[in-house]
Amino acid sequence: MPVVSRDAARYPPGMPEREPAICLRAVDYSETSQVLQFLTRNAGVLSLMGKGTKRPKSSTGGAVDLLAEGELVFIAKKREGLGVLVEFTESVSRRSLRTHAVALNAALYALELAGESLAENDPHPDVFDLLHNVLVRLAEPNVPVPAVMAYFQWRLLRNVGLLGQMHACTGCGVGASGGPGRVYFSSAQGGLLCGVCERPVAQKIRVDEQALAGLAALAAAEAGHKANLADPQARAVLRLLDYHVTYQLGHRLRMSRHVIE
Ligand SMILES: [Zn+2]
Numbered sequence: 001m002p003v004v005s006r007d008a009a010r011y012p013p014g015m016p017e018r019e020p021a022i023c024l025r026a027v028d029y030s031e032t033s034q035v036l037q038f039l040t041r042n043a044g045v046l047s048l049m050g051k052g053t054k055r056p057k058s059s060t061g062g063a064v065d066l067l068a069e070g071e072l073v074f075i076a077k078k079r080e081g082l083g084v085l086v087e088f089t090e091s092v093s094r095r096s097l098r099t100h101a102v103a104l105n106a107a108l109y110a111l112e113l114a115g116e117s118l119a120e121n122d123p124h125p126d127v128f129d130l131l132h133n134v135l136v137r138l139a140e141p142n143v144p145v146p147a148v149m150a151y152f153q154w155r156l157l158r159n160v161g162l163l164g165q166m167h168a169c170t171g172c173g174v175g176a177s178g179g180p181g182r183v184y185f186s187s188a189q190g191g192l193l194c195g196v197c198e199r200p201v202a203q204k205i206r207v208d209e210q211a212l213a214g215l216a217a218l219a220a221a222e223a224g225h226k227a228n229l230a231d232p233q234a235r236a237v238l239r240l241l242d243y244h245v246t247y248q249l250g251h252r253l254r255m256s257r258h259v260i261e
Contacts, residue, residue, distance in 0.1 A: 016074065016075055017073070017076060020069070020071060021069070022038065022039050022067070022069045023064050023067060024037045024039050024111050024112075025037035025066070025115065032052045032054045036053070037115060038074075039118070041128040044119070045120045046121065048082055049084055050085040051085070060089075060090075061090070067094045067135065069090065069092040069135070070088055071087075071088070072088050073088070097135065097138055103143065105258040106149050110131060112253045113253060124159065126159050146231055146238055147229040150218065150234040150235075151218060153245070154218045162248050164190045165190055166218075167219055169191075169194035170193060171196070174194050182198070182206060183198075183206075183207045184207060185204060185240055187243070188203040192207065203247075210232045211240050213230075213233045214233035214237035215237060238261075242260045
C-alpha cells in the first residue's frame with residue numbers, strides 16, 4: 001500500500017493526506033459522529049472529527065474502535081480545532097486480541113502510553129512501528145505478556161527520550177549493581193542510584209534483584225544480544241517503568257491498575 005509522507009511543501013492546506021494509522025481514542029460526539037485520535041506513522045498523533053463515522057455505510061464502515069489499524073485519509077487541522085477524517089479502512093484484524101482479557105488490557109495500556117508520551121503532530125515513525133509490533137505480538141497465542149510489555153515500555157521511553165540512565169548510577173557513574181548497598185531508581189534524578197548516592201534523594205524507589213536482572217536483559221536485547229526476560233523480572237521492570245511514567249506524566253495511566261501488579 002503506498003505511503004504518502006507528510007510534507008507541508010508538497011501539500012497545500014486542505015489537501016487530503018494518507019497514512020497508516022492506529023486508533024488511540026474514540027469518543028462519541030453525536031448519534032453518528034466520533035472524535036478520534038490516531039497515531040499515524042509519519043504525521044504523529046492527530047485528533048480528527050469523524051463526521052458520520054458511526055453510520056454503518058460510512059467511509060469507515062461503522063464506528064471506529066480503539067486499536068483499529070489501517071489506512072487513514074484525513075485533512076490536517078488548519079490552526080485551531082480538529083482535523084477531518086475523510087476515510088479509514090481497517091486492514092488489521094484485532095479479533096483475537098479483543099477476546100483475551102490479559103492481552104487486551106496490555107494492548108490498551110500500550111495505546112495509552114503511546115498517546116500520552118507524544119505531543120500532537122510530532123512524527124515518531126519508530127513509535128508507530130513499536131505500537132504496531134506490540135499489538136501484533138499481544139495477539140499471538142501464549143504470548144509472554146509481561147516480557148512483551150516491559151520491552152515495549154523500555155523501547156518507547158527510549159524513543160521519546162524519557163527512559164533515563166538505566167545501566168549505571170546517575171550520581172557517580174558506578175555500574176548499577178557494582179556499588180555497596182541497595183540500588184534505587186529516581187525519576188526526579190533521571191535514573192538509577194547506587195547505595196551511596198541514593199541517601200540524600202527523597203524521591204526514589206527500590207530496585208530489587210529481579211528488576212536489576214530485567215533491566216540488564218532489556219539492555220542486552222537492545223544491544224542486539226539474545227536475552228531472556230523471565231516473568232518475575234519482566235513484572236518487576238513493568239512496575240519500575242510504570243512508576244517512572246507516572247512521574248513523567250504527572251499522573252498514573254488509567255490502564256496501569258489492570259496491567260501492573
Ligand atoms: Zn552513585
